[in-house]
Amino acid sequence: MNVDGIREMLQNGKSVEELVHSIFDKIEHSKLNAFVTLAKESALEEARRVDKHGAKGMLGGIPIGIKDSISTKGIQTTCCSKILEGYVPPYDAHVIERLKAEGAIIIGKTNMDEFAMGTSTETSRFGPARNPWDLSRVPGGSSGGSAAAVAGGEVPLALGSDTGGSVRCPASFCGVVGLKPTYGLVSRYGLIAYANSLEQIGPFAGNVKDVALLLDVISGYDSRDSTSMTKKCEYLKELKDDVSDVKIGVPKEFFGEGIDEKVEKAVWGGIKALEDMGASYTEISLPHTKYSLAVYYIIAMSEASSNLARFDGLRYGLRLGKDKDWHTTFSEIKAQGFGEEVKRRILLGTYALSAGYYGKYYLKALKVRTLIKRDFEFALKDTNVLITPTMPFPAFKIGEKIGEPLALYLADVNTVPINLAGVPSVSVPCGFAGKLPIGMQIIGRHFDEATILRTAYVFERNGGG
Amino acid sequence: MKEVIIGLEVHVQLNKLRSKLFCSCSTQYHDSEPDTHTCPVCLGLPGALPVTNGKAVDNAIKVALALNCNIEEWTMFYRKNYYYPDLVKGFQISQYDYPIATNGSISLDMEGGERIIRIKRVHMEEDPGKLVHVGTIDKSRYSLIDYNRSGMALLEVVTEPDLRTPKEARLFLNKLKNILEYLDVFDSSLEGSLRVDANISLAGGARAEIKNISSYKGVEKALLFEIVRQNNLVRRGVKVVQETRHFDEVRGITISLRTKEGEEDYRYFPEPDLVPITIADRVDDIKKTLPELPDAKRQRFVLQYGISDNHAKVLISELGLANFFETVATEVDANLSATWVADILKGELNYRDLDISAFSPNHMVQILQVLKKDTITENGAVQVIRTILDEGGTPSEIVKIKSKDLLKMDVDASENITLRVIEENPGAFQDFCKGKNEAMHFLMGQVMKETHGTVNRSTVIELLNKSKKEKLQNAPDNHREA
Ligand SMILES: [Zn+2]
Numbered sequence: 001m002n003v004d005g006i007r008e009m010l011q012n013g014k015s016v017e018e019l020v021h022s023i024f025d026k027i028e029h030s031k032l033n034a035f036v037t038l039a040k041e042s043a044l045e046e047a048r049r050v051d052k053h054g055a056k057g058m059l060g061g062i063p064i065g066i067k068d069s070i071s072t073k074g075i076q077t078t079c080c081s082k083i084l085e086g087y088v089p090p091y092d093a094h095v096i097e098r099l100k101a102e103g104a105i106i107i108g109k110t111n112m113d114e115f116a117m118g119t120s121t122e123t124s125r126f127g128p129a130r131n132p133w134d135l136s137r138v139p140g141g142s143s144g145g146s147a148a149a150v151a152g153g154e155v156p157l158a159l160g161s162d163t164g165g166s167v168r169c170p171a172s173f174c175g176v177v178g179l180k181p182t183y184g185l186v187s188r189y190g191l192i193a194y195a196n197s198l199e200q201i202g203p204f205a206g207n208v209k210d211v212a213l214l215l216d217v218i219s220g221y222d223s224r225d226s227t228s229m230t231k232k233c234e235y236l237k238e239l240k241d242d243v244s245d246v247k248i249g250v251p252k253e254f255f256g257e258g259i260d261e262k263v264e265k266a267v268w269g270g271i272k273a274l275e276d277m278g279a280s281y282t283e284i285s286l287p288h289t290k291y292s293l294a295v296y297y298i299i300a301m302s303e304a305s306s307n308l309a310r311f312d313g314l315r316y317g318l319r320l321g322k323d324k325d326w327h328t329t330f331s332e333i334k335a336q337g338f339g340e341e342v343k344r345r346i347l348l349g350t351y352a353l354s355a356g357y358y359g360k361y362y363l364k365a366l367k368v369r370t371l372i373k374r375d376f377e378f379a380l381k382d383t384n385v386l387i388t389p390t391m392p393f394p395a396f397k398i399g400e401k402i403g404e405p406l407a408l409y410l411a412d413v414n415t416v417p418i419n420l421a422g423v424p425s426v427s428v429p430c431g432f433a434g435k436l437p438i439g440m441q442i443i444g445r446h447f448d449e450a451t452i453l454r455t456a457y458v459f460e461r462n463g464g465g
Numbered sequence: 466m467k468e469v470i471i472g473l474e475v476h477v478q479l480n481k482l483r484s485k486l487f488c489s490c491s492t493q494y495h496d497s498e499p500d501t502h503t504c505p506v507c508l509g510l511p512g513a514l515p516v517t518n519g520k521a522v523d524n525a526i527k528v529a530l531a532l533n534c535n536i537e538e539w540t541m542f543y544r545k546n547y548y549y550p551d552l553v554k555g556f557q558i559s560q561y562d563y564p565i566a567t568n569g570s571i572s573l574d575m576e577g578g579e580r581i582i583r584i585k586r587v588h589m590e591e592d593p594g595k596l597v598h599v600g601t602i603d604k605s606r607y608s609l610i611d612y613n614r615s616g617m618a619l620l621e622v623v624t625e626p627d628l629r630t631p632k633e634a635r636l637f638l639n640k641l642k643n644i645l646e647y648l649d650v651f652d653s654s655l656e657g658s659l660r661v662d663a664n665i666s667l668a669g670g671a672r673a674e675i676k677n678i679s680s681y682k683g684v685e686k687a688l689l690f691e692i693v694r695q696n697n698l699v700r701r702g703v704k705v706v707q708e709t710r711h712f713d714e715v716r717g718i719t720i721s722l723r724t725k726e727g728e729e730d731y732r733y734f735p736e737p738d739l740v741p742i743t744i745a746d747r748v749d750d751i752k753k754t755l756p757e758l759p760d761a762k763r764q765r766f767v768l769q770y771g772i773s774d775n776h777a778k779v780l781i782s783e784l785g786l787a788n789f790f791e792t793v794a795t796e797v798d799a800n801l802s803a804t805w806v807a808d809i810l811k812g813e814l815n816y817r818d819l820d821i822s823a824f825s826p827n828h829m830v831q832i833l834q835v836l837k838k839d840t841i842t843e844n845g846a847v848q849v850i851r852t853i854l855d856e857g858g859t860p861s862e863i864v865k866i867k868s869k870d871l872l873k874m875d876v877d878a879s880e881n882i883t884l885r886v887i888e889e890n891p892g893a894f895q896d897f898c899k900g901k902n903e904a905m906h907f908l909m910g911q912v913m914k915e916t917h918g919t920v921n922r923s924t925v926i927e928l929l930n931k932s933k934k935e936k937l938q939n940a941p942d943n944h945r946e947a
C-alpha cells in the first residue's frame with residue numbers, strides 16, 4: 001500500500017469512506033497490535049467530507065497512523081504508559097495541524113515502547129507489537145507500531161519519533177523506509193518529550209518517495225518550538241535518479257564487533273550497488289564513536305528524569321481510587337503508573353544530575369557530544385553521505401532480550417551517534433537475513449535530507465532492498 | 466546587641482507585560498475566574514514547549530541597567546527540579562549559571578548619609594500557580610490550585626548581605642519598587658506582585674532564611690521578630706541553627722520549616738527546549754529608552770525648580786506625584802506648587818488612602834491661581850481640595866457654591882466689618898493706637914470671627930493702620946493725650 005496506489009484506487013471510483021472502512025476492518029483483525037487507539041469516528045467523518053468535497057492538499061484522503069507520543073486533539077495520547085491513561089490532549093501537535101491542513105486522515109495511535117524508552121515495543125502497557133515478517137519477533141522500537149502498521153499494509157504512512165534510533169530501528173526490522181530528520185527540521189511542539197535535545201518526529205512509508213512527501217508536509221519552521229528552523233527545499237522535487245555526485249563515507253567503527261555477518265555483508269552489497277550506479281566511496285573514521293552509547297544514555301536519561309516529573313496524576317492521567325495527601329498520592333501514582341524501564345531511566349537520570357555528579361556525568365557528556373558532532377562535521381566535509389548498518393542484527397524474538405537492559409542498550413550503537421550529532425539519517429531496506437529484513441542507514445549533512453533521500457531513492461529504484 | 470546581617474531575594478512580577486514569560490496567555494488575570502488564563506504551555510501539558518517572551522528579556526535588561534548591573538553577553542535558562550503541587554512541570558524554568566545580570570547596586574538615603582546596597586545578581590524565572598486554602602494552610606483539609614499565575618514572568622533580585630536593620634530592608638524594597646515603577650515594568654498594586662525571601666543572621670551566627678513574605682511591611686515585621694528570636698537564643702546560650710522559616714503574617718511570627726539537612730537538591734541543568742539568548746546587542750538600544758530615574762529626578766527638581774531637597778524627595782517617591790508636580794509647576798510658582806503638592810495634597814490623599822491619580826493637576830493649577838490672586842484664603846483652598854476628593858466637582862464650581870465660606874471678601878466688605886469692630890471696641894482700638902500688640906490681636910480675632918476667617922490678615926492690619934492714621938489726624942487732642 002503506497003500513496004500513488006491509493007490515489008489510483010480513489011481515481012478509479014473507490015470512495016475514501018470505503019478505503020477507511022477497509023483499513024479499520026484490517027486493523028481490527030490484525031495480529032500485529034500496531035494500533036493502540038483508533039480514531040474511527042473522526043476518520044470516517046473526515047473521509048466522508050473528502051468524498052463530498054474532493055481530495056484537497058498534498059495528502060488529501062490519504063490515511064496515516066500516528067505514534068502515541070504525538071499529541072492529537074480529542075484522541076487519547078498516552079505514550080503507551082499507564083500513567084497517562086485517559087489523557088486526551090486539548091490541542092494538536094504542530095505535525096498534526098500540518099497533516100490535517102493537507103487533508104490526511106488520522107486512523108489512530110500506534111504502539112510504542114513506554115515513553116519511547118526501548119528498542120522493541122515490548123514495554124508498552126498495551127502489550128508488544130509484532131513484526132509482520134515473523135509474528136514471534138519484535139518490530140523494533142520504540143516506534144514499532146508505526147513501522148509494523150506500514151509494513152503490514154494497514155496504512156501507507158505513519159509518524160514516529162526518533163530519540164536514539166526509534167524510527168530507524170523499527171524501519172530496519174520491518175523492512176520499510178524511516179527517516180530521522182535533522183534536529184530542528186520538524187517542530188517538536190506536541191511531541192511528548194523523552195529527551196528534548198536529541199529527538200525529532202520522523203516519517204515512515206513503504207518507499208522513499210512517500211517518505212519525502214510526508215517530510216514535505218511536516219517539516220519547516222514553527223514559532224512554538226525555539227529549536228525549529230526554516231527548511232531549504234521541497235524534498236519530493238529533489239528526488240532524481242542520479243547519484244553521480246554522491247561521495248559515500250563508510251565509517252569503520254560502525255562495522256565493528258557485535259555486527260551480524262549477514263547484516264554487514266548486505267550493507268556492503270548496498271554500498272557496492274550504489275558505486276555501480278555512479279556513486280563513489282571511501283572508508284573513513286569517526287574516532288569518538290566508542291563514547292556514543294555512554295554519552296547518549298546519560299543525556300537521554302537526565303533529560304527524561306526531568307521531563308517525566310510532571311506526571312503526578314494531579315491534572316490528567318492515572319488516578320487511584322481514594323486520594324490521600326499530595327505527597328503520598330503522587331508517589332503511589334508514579335509507583336503504579338510507570339513501568340520498570342521508565343523507572344530505571346528516571347532513577348539513573350536523577351542520579352546523573354545530582355549535586356556532585358552533574359559535572360562528572362551530564363556536563364562531561366555534553367562535552368563529549370561536541371566531539372562526536374565534530375567527528376561527523378569533519379567526515380562530511382569530503383563526503384556527502386555516510387553509510388552504515390542501521391541495526392547490528394535483524395529483528396529478535398519477543399522476550400529474548402527484554403530481561404537484559406544492557407544488551408538492548410547496545411543495539412542502539414549505530415543509531416545514537418546520529419542523534420548526538422543532530423544530523424539526518426534514513427534507513428532503507430537492503431536485503432534479508434533469512435526471511436528477516438535488513439536496514440541500511442544513510443546519514444547526511446545538517447539539513448541535507450535531499451541528498452540522503454535521493455541516494456535512498458536511487459538505491460531503491462535500481463533493485464536495492 | 467550583635468550586628469545584624471540581612472540579605473534579600475526579591476521576586477517581582479513583570480506584570481506590565483502583555484503576555485506570560487513562555488506563552489502568549491494574557492497577564493491580566495487578577496479579576497478573572499481560576500484557570501481562565503492558561504494554555505498547554507503554562508499548564509505544562511505533555512508536549513507543549515516554552516518560547517521566551519522577548520519583551521520580558523528587554524524589561525529585565527531595563528531593570529538590570531537601572532540597578533547599575535553588569536549585563537552579560539548572553540544568557541540562558543535552566544531547569545530547577547522540585548516537586549510542589551503548584552508547579553505544573555515538576556520543574557521551574559529559571560536561571561542558574563549565566564543569569565541576565567550581576568554586580569549592581571541601589572543607594573539608600575539614610576539619616577546617617579548614603580548607604581550602598583550591592584546587588585549580587587538579577588535573573589528571570591517563571592511563576593508557579595497559586596495555592597488557595599480554606600482558612601489557613603495547616604487547618605485546611607485540601608488545597609485548591611489556580612493556574613492563572615502559572616508562567617508569569619518573575620524577576621529575582623538578590624542582594625549581598627549588606628542590609629543592617631529591618632528598616633533598611635523596608636527602605637530598600639521601597640526604593641526598588643520606586644525604580645521598577647519608573648521603568649514601567651511593574652505595578653505594585655496587583656496582588657502577588659512581590660514576594661521576598663529574607664536571610665538574616667547575627668554576626669558570627671548561623672542564618673535563617675524566611676521564605677515567601679508577601680508584603681513590604683511583612684518583611685520588616687518578620688525581620689524584627691527574627692532579631693528578637695535569635696537574640697533570645699544567644700542570651701540563653703542556645704545555638705542558632707541554619708534553617709528555612711515561614712512567616713505567619715497574621716500572628717507576626719516566623720516558624721521553622723526545615724533545617725539544612727532537609728535542603729533540596731534542585732538538579733539544575735540547561736533547559737533543552739530553549740536556546741541561549743544573545744543580549745549584548747540589545748543593551749545600547751534599551752539604554753536609550755531608559756527614563757529618568759528617581760535619584761536623577763530629585764537632583765533635577767532641586768536645580769531646575771529651586772525647591773527644597775525635602776520636597777523633592779517626597780515628590781519623586783512616586784512617579785505619578787513627580788509628574789503631577791511638574792505639570793503644576795510649569796503653570797504656577799514652583800515653590801508654591803511643591804508645598805501644596807508635597808505637603809498638603811499628599812497629606813489629604815494619604816488620609817483617604819488614595820493615590821495621585823485621584824486628583825487632576827489642572828484643578829491644582831486653578832486652585833493655586835485663585836489662591837495667588839488672593840481670591841480665596843489658604844484655608845479655603847484646603848477646603849476646595851477636600852471637597853473635590855470627598856464629593857467631586859471642579860474648583861470653579863465649588864468656589865461658586867461655597868462662595869460665602871471660601872471667597873475672599875472684597876476690600877469694601879472687609880473694611881465695613883473692620884470699622885464696625887473698631888466702633889464696637891473703642892477701648893481696644895484706643896490701646897491699639899497706643900501701640901499695644903495684644904489689642905491688635907484682639908481686634909484681628911474679632912474681625913476673623915465675624916468673617917469666618919475669609920479675609921487676609923494683612924488686609925485687616927492695613928485697615929486698622931489706616932483707621933489709626935485717620936484717628937490721629939482727626940483728633941489732635943487724643944494725640945496730645947497720647
Ligand atoms: Zn499560557
